[in-house]
Amino acid sequence: MTARVLHGDCRVLMAAMEEASVDSICTDPPYGLSSEPDCAEVLTHWLAGDDYEHTGNGFMGNSWDSFVPGPATWKEAYRVLKPGGFLLAFFGTRTYDLGVIAIRLAGFEVRDMVHWLYGSGFPKGGNRDGKGTCLKPAHEPIVLARKPFKGSVAKNEAKHRTGALNIDACRIHADDAQGGAYTVKRLKPGATLEKTGGNWRPDDGVAYHGEMKPGRWPANVVHDGSEEVLEGFPHTTSGLMKAGTRRAAQDHPGSVCFGTFGGDEAASDTYADSGSAARFFYCAKASKVDRDEGLDQFAPQQFVQFQTGNGESGAASSLSEGRDTQYRNIHPTVKPEALMRWLVRLITPPGGLVLDPFTGSGSTGKAAVLEGLGFLGCEMTEEYLPIARSRITAAEARAEIERAAPMQPGLFGEAA
Ligand SMILES: C[S@@+](CC[C@H](N)C(=O)[O-])C[C@H]1O[C@@H](n2cnc3c(N)ncnc32)[C@H](O)[C@@H]1O
Incomplete structure (x- = not known):
């Protein structure tokens, strides 16, 4: 390559x-x-x-x-x-x-x-x-x-x-979703998951106890694993849903689901599990080692690290107070x-x-x-x-x- x-x-x-x-x-x-x-x-x-x-x-x-x-x-x-x-x-x-x-x-x-x-x-x-x-x-x-x-x-x-x-290739495993700590509830001991026709299924056709092998379908949310973000996700429990199952438009009494999500069919089996809802891909901001890898020949410089989400009027917003802010990159x-x-x-x-x-x-x-x-x-x-x-x-x-x-x-x- x-x-x-x-x-x-x-x-x-x-x-x-x-x-x-x-x-x-x-x-x-x-x-x-x-x-x-x-x-x-x-x-x-x-x-x-x-x-x-x-x-x-x-x-x-x-x-x-x-x-x-x-x-x-x-x-x-x-x-x-x-x-x-x-x-x-x-x-x-x-x-x-x-x-x-x-x-x-x-x-x-x-x-x-x-x-x-x-x-x-x-x-x-x-x-x-x-x-x-x-x-x-x-x-x-x-x-x-x-x-x-x-x-x-x-x-x-x-x-x-x-x-x-x-x-x-991008399914979410417990390690990726730090803080997720989800457990698979309805799998029989010793049973494994098999991939059939694009879907992962229990090999005996019955839900069982064991480790979730393929991981969760990747979501359109990624988080940094910080306590602050994890606290925003409540602990939830979900039941196993077989491929082709129609999801109820209202998951909880009093909640309303708009748009095409309401009544959607599951494309593949989902898992019966529990844990923090932070069961998404986890990635912290770039570390110093990551930033500076391969840059030994560059002189470190004092640098103001800043956020990029909604910075105002082009001004730096320093996140670096009290930190080592010497970067080669x-x-x-x-x-x-x-x-x-x-x-x-x-x-x-x-x-x-x-x-x-x-x-x-x-x-x-x-x-x-x-x-x-x-x-x-x-x-x-x-x-x-x-x-x-x-x-x-x-x-x-x-x-x-x-x-x-x-x-x-x-x-x-x-x-x-
Ligand atoms: C937001 S930064 C990308 C930073 C990158 N993600 C990283 O991790 O270093 C955008 C970059 O695009 C470059 N840039 C802006 N306009 C460009 C253009 N028309 N053609 C090529 N590069 C451009 C800037 O010099 C800047 O380095």
């Missing part, structure tokens, strides 16, 4: 790439956390097929963050992606709407929104007399979109290997390895090529090579290139070692 990071504007670089040449796109584009735009003006430009230029700097005064990428950039991403290929893109909570409209205008179909919940955010916008102008940031939304294709998913997969998510918005590995694994066919048009310090590239995938990155800010390339090179060396002798999850402080 090859990994490359190209220097330049991704729109120009992607324009030079072959059509339908990448299997997935996983990226963390500029959030555009600058002054509030005139939406009508933005959309007028975008609908006319023009670019919209926003004045002012974005997060931490970074000019690259002044506005979300427009449809013209996403159209190039659309062109180079295979039919049925998925796009995952992070956004800030204040600008998610505009970021996703641009993706829709480029032709993508939006499939879902993933929430990454965390407890480390600080409320901003003043705290005088019990009043403020912002809520405490506690999640980052990630849009899941797909390039449309003709015909069935199966036919598209047979032709391009794209169109469906890698559910089994000086990129302000590093994403954690475990989260990026889970995301690229979810959307990329085995051995496929992942594109990140907004590479930054290379977190997607690190994840891709560790997952045995190819990687192509674009980054326009020159000073981030050596950081990205060195981190990816170090990850390639680690991937070699992992392949030879698989390691335990958690090497870098997060669940794998």
Whole structure:
């Protein structure tokens, strides 16, 4: 597998790439956390097929963050992606709407929104007399979109290997869902689970006691395992539901279920289990080891670590008081390895090529090579290139070692 990071504007670089040449796109584009735009003006430009230029700097005064990428950039991403290929893109909570409209205008179909919940955010916008102008940031939304294709998913997969998510590779096991501690209640001792026709079933057709083998179907929520987030999930118990069972529209007396969820049929067996509802993929924010892996030759610099969810007016919000904030990786918005590995694994066919048009310090590239995938990155800010390339090179060396002798999850402080 090859990994490359190209220097330049991704729109120009992607324009030079072959059509339908990448299997997935996983990226963390500029959030555009600058002054509030005139939406009508933005959309007028975008609908006319023009670019919209926003004045002012974005997060931490970074000019690259002044506005979300427009449809013209996403159209190039659309062109180079295979039919049925998925796009995952992070956004800030204040600008998610505009970021996703641009993706829709480029032709993508939006499939879902993933929430990454965390407890480390600080409320901003003043705290005088019990009043403020912002809520405490506690999640980052990630849009899941797909390039449309003709015909069935199966036919598209047979032709391009794209169109469906890698559910089994991303199932949630108790270790991944730290704090979940779920127990499987109705399995007979010694019985195992078998995969039949795409579904996991007890081998004797009866529910039994034992360990849950395949793990939970991945949800559109990821959390950081912090006490604060875990406390927000009540302990619940659920019964086993066989494939094809119709779920009642009202799960609890007094609750109402709107939309297509009400009365949905279970596509595959679900499990009778109990535990905290934090039975979702767990991933903490990027650790210092993760940020700085492969950067021994770079001098450590004092750095203000900050949140990226809803930062206000481009100002830094320091989470770093009292902490060691000397980093070799000086990129302000590093994403954690475990989260990026889970995301690229979810959307990329085995051995496929992942594109990140907004590479930054290379977190997607690190994840891709560790997952045995190819990687192509674009980054326009020159000073981030050596950081990205060195981190990816170090990850390639680690991937070699992992392949030879698989390691335990958690090497870098997060669940794998
Ligand atoms: C939010 S950061 C990505 C950070 C990355 N997730 C990481 O872990 O380091 C976005 C990056 O996109 C780059 N960028 C912004 N506009 C770009 C463009 N048009 N072409 C290429 N890179 C761009 C910025 O320089 C910045 O490093």
